[in-house]
Amino acid sequence: MTRFDLTGKTAIVTGAGRGIGKALALGLADTGANVAVVARTEADLQETVQAIEQKGGKAIPITADLTEAGAAEKVVGQTVEAWGSLHILINNAGMNLRKKAHEVTEEDWDRVVDLNLKASFFMCQAAGKIMCEQNYGRIVNIASVAGVVAMRTGVAYGSSKAGVIQMTRVLALEWSKFGVNINAIAPWYFRTPLTETLLKDEAYVQEILQRTPSGRIGDVEDLVGPAIFLSSDAAAYITGQTISVDGGMSIYGF
Numbered sequence: 001m002t003r004f005d006l007t008g009k010t011a012i013v014t015g016a017g018r019g020i021g022k023a024l025a026l027g028l029a030d031t032g033a034n035v036a037v038v039a040r041t042e043a044d045l046q047e048t049v050q051a052i053e054q055k056g057g058k059a060i061p062i063t064a065d066l067t068e069a070g071a072a073e074k075v076v077g078q079t080v081e082a083w084g085s086l087h088i089l090i091n092n093a094g095m096n097l098r099k100k101a102h103e104v105t106e107e108d109w110d111r112v113v114d115l116n117l118k119a120s121f122f123m124c125q126a127a128g129k130i131m132c133e134q135n136y137g138r139i140v141n142i143a144s145v146a147g148v149v150a151m152r153t154g155v156a157y158g159s160s161k162a163g164v165i166q167m168t169r170v171l172a173l174e175w176s177k178f179g180v181n182i183n184a185i186a187p188w189y190f191r192t193p194l195t196e197t198l199l200k201d202e203a204y205v206q207e208i209l210q211r212t213p214s215g216r217i218g219d220v221e222d223l224v225g226p227a228i229f230l231s232s233d234a235a236a237y238i239t240g241q242t243i244s245v246d247g248g249m250s251i252y253g254f
């Protein structure tokens with residue numbers, strides 16, 4: 001068994017009905033983990049579960065709106081009921097409302113921050129209770145380069161993702177003594193349903209590429225390796241960190 005192997009581990013991946021979360025769920029299952037996949041749309045989850053099972057993996061769908069009170073306990077409880085354990089949490093579910101600051105309403109702000117930051121925290125809290133008690137856990141929070149540098153894709157979004165990065169550090173500080181490592185991944189642009197409309201605009205894509213030393217838009221497969229690494233024993237001494245998976249965007253000064 002290599003240090004990257006997740007055989008015998010149980011994982012939760014939120015937002016796994018499509019996009020990045022679906023790729024991460026497939027990747028963790030390929031690496032041996034049993035995966036609970038979470039989203040609001042049951043049909044999407046069934047497709048993810050079938051894709052995992054067709055490759056010989058094990059997965060269960062958990063339909064939940066993570067912005068609802070008690071959703072985190074429900075998701076964690078159903079996962080432990082199914083497999084008797086929980087080792088890995090990938091907080092991936094997220095959304096954006098792209099508005100200029102003058103246009104942001106309280107409802108807009110709450111919708112973005114409730115999912116991206118608040119729901120991620122309460123998933124960490126629910127999973128962390130089990131992980132700290134068993135003295136083992138790996139949590140990977142999907143942030144964004146919008147939480148690392150200023151982007152014009154929305155102040156609520158960027159603030160929520162910066163909050164995810166700081167939440168990652170604080171929980172790492174509190175839980176590392178229990179063997180629970182928490183890290184974040186900050187993606188630049190990837191082709192998913194979340195960015196589909198934006199990336200149809202060729203001029204916008206050219207602007208992205210001009211700021212990307214690697215010269216290409218990310219492929220969701222580029223995120224699977226970093227997520228597996230941070231979920232594995234290979235990252236046993238790494239916690240509180242944020243890895244920008246961005247083709248060099250966040251270091252591009254001039």
Ligand SMILES: NC(=O)C1=CN([C@@H]2O[C@H](COP(=O)(O)OP(=O)(O)OC[C@H]3O[C@@H](n4cnc5c(N)ncnc54)[C@H](OP(=O)(O)O)[C@@H]3O)[C@@H](O)[C@H]2O)C=CC1
Nearest residue numbers: 015017018019020039040041065066094144189190192194
């Ligand atoms: N794509 C990109 O370029 C980038 C994405 N990110 C981040 O990566 C993560 C995934 O993004 P991406 O895959 O592009 O997004 P998508 O919109 O493609 O997928 C989002 C997933 O989250 C689920 N979801 C949305 N709202 C809820 C909710 N209230 N409760 C439970 N699940 C929910 C969706 O399923 P359903 O609607 O059925 O609930 C879906 O499965 C997000 O956190 C995003 O901020 C960061 C940087 C760049």
Ligand SMILES: C[C@H](O)[C@@H]1OC(=O)[C@H](O)[C@@H]1O
Nearest residue numbers: 096144146153187188189
């Ligand atoms: C890189 C950002 O996270 C990206 O910006 C957007 O407008 C999308 O919402 C993506 O999340």
